[in-house]
Amino acid sequence: MPDEKKLPSCNTGVVPPPDPPLRIMKQGVYVVAYENLSPPCWTSNIRVWTEQYFVSLTHLSCARRLLREIFLLAPGLLIGYICATLWLSISDALVLFCLGSIFNFVENGSTGLASQELLNIAIKGGFFCAIFGPACNRFLGYANDIINSRLKAHFLPQLVEASVRVDMYSTQGMALRIDFLTDMHDDTIFLDCYTIFPGTGRGHFPSDIPGASFLQDLCRILRTTVALWSQVAVLMYAVLRKPSPEREVLFLFCISHPLVRWLAPSNVTATQGYIFYTLSVPFKRMRSLYNLAFSSQYREELVLNGAVNSIPSEYRKVAKQLDNEIVTEPVPWASGLCRRWYWDFLVNLTLDLPLVVYALVLPYRLSPSSVLFIALLQQATNKLSRSIGEYGMNCTPIKSVCLKAKWLYDAISYESKIPNGSSPYPDPSQGSSDGMTISFRQVSLRYDKCNNNALENVSVDIAAGQLVLVVGTNGSGKSSLLKLIARLCDPTEGEILIDDNLLSTYNSDNVRASMAFLPQLPLLFPMSVKENICLGLMPLVQPNNKQIQEAAKMGGCTRWISRLQNGYDTQLKPTYDIGNGWNEGTYGVISARLRKELARHEKQTVTISGGEKQRLVAARTFMRINHADIKLIVIDEGMSALDVVTEHDILSEFCRLRRGKTMILVTHRFHHLVKEADQIICMKEGSVVELGKHSHLMENDGEYAKLYNAQAPSA
């Protein structure tokens, strides 16, 4: 949902005033840009402060629902968690109260049994707070771990399920995330966006705890709010219990410090943040050279090109050009970004003001007992100032917390924008067939955010059992045609019929299960060789080792698999075993022995050539043809990295197995296949320019003949 408030209103013709220009500042090699800061004032701060409490009902109901779910997952722990949080929030105020009572006792002298008793209670209370605080903190850590584990177990399966519903060629899934970002301008949430929808970005599995930051933020709000108001209450009590003009004046001076801290901007850009970038050519070059020197991915290429030795001298040259320019990234406390000097002056002045006033006034008015009162006030205002700081800096607005809950439920309930049909495929009433029949009727396709059609008015009929060649130059739309058959996207115009029924009426999973697809780019999955071959079959079919080896043989990959240390059980593209936070599984300084132990668990990689990958993916396709009810075999340039002999062998296998199935072959090397093809589709710039058998197309002497003749000498 785009931010409608920022769009110019079309109806009224009222154009909102242009944004004020950004403020730009130079900091060494960096340019810093930030919004024009509106002067800090009571009203703006209070408005921001109050706005966060206006939460829409939908968001509020999501927050309530999430809280209820967390409660059901760990009722006792959640109650304990909230109680511990509450205790920690009021403990500072309690300590202050006890201190106040002790000072009061000292001030008045030990008069009466009652005050003696009060002193005892105050001392015991102080001790209790000192002991119970750390215990609460420990409990919070313990409860946090358990609640987080339960949240993971509860929500991650739902999110994984939702993530597989995300459409392939649509930006919907993406939009969900981006809207959220533009809505919030909040770094904490920015991170959550990536972690909530696993696989959409930078999220790492161990840190994917949906709902955890919601609970933590909620408790932080509770803690800071209760802490703030309980401390204010104790302070008021200390002043009002024994009113005197001096106390009240001192109180006002004391609370001026937290107030000033609250109002003072944290840096020149206040809380709006800033961006920085560099325009310095030598600095950019220096960074590129640094990358070249240290990244292993460039090393081979550089050595082969004889460029490796020139890097140090080039680096020195650009470093010299930079001279003494500051190259450190601008941080908020960098000289130019600091807040104005008078704010620092005010903060410090108000901190020491009570003592100054005390020193000036004492000889004339104040009683010596005020020393104790000042000590109490100083202590109280320090705590209050800290609480205000925490409230302002660390507290996520309640609105954002509720939005986190809403986002989680939005993600879980994500629905594919390509509606699934209800008819099963193949139609059980039609009995066995010779393969899939496919008809394109005036089909056009335009990908999201593209200006041109990838396919333009395509009409093609493919009969059951046909071998069809699709040829054409790069970008002519061959793969797009196949994506439409697999319903990875829907046509923008026109319709596609499968076995004389609209493709959209079928259950897409059934249609895809009836296809064996050898893709253009061979992709290995982070699983074992065996699982890579059987992908898509299990749990319906549990192939045995013999069947797996047979498919591997058909794909021509038996020899290289036998060379692997663990054969069919070798983990391809293994995932990391070690933690991926804290400096790759280490924290602090570690010994050589620990380093060695860690290395044992580090990612082990298996080197596989491009051709070997394609053979393995071919084996996967054979596995599906052998063990599933396949109606259509599709090969989309799936053998481009194979040597001619292997390609020929694998193709012969496919042709042998294609009886009773339709087969579509997209290839640039089609010379040897043309005689066998029942139909050749020649494409150019998204349109079918020629269609028919080889001899007929050659007679036409058009686009197809040109492509055929171009490769004929090399065949």
Ligand SMILES: Nc1ncnc2c1ncn2[C@@H]1O[C@H](COP(=O)(O)OP(=O)(O)OP(=O)(O)O)[C@@H](O)[C@H]1O
């Ligand atoms: N996901 C996508 N988003 C936007 N545009 C795309 C997408 N996929 C393909 N296109 C564009 O659609 C057009 C057709 O691409 P397609 O991959 O179907 O061509 P092709 O004939 O298979 O090309 P090649 O022979 O290089 O594989 C191209 O202009 C391409 O840039």
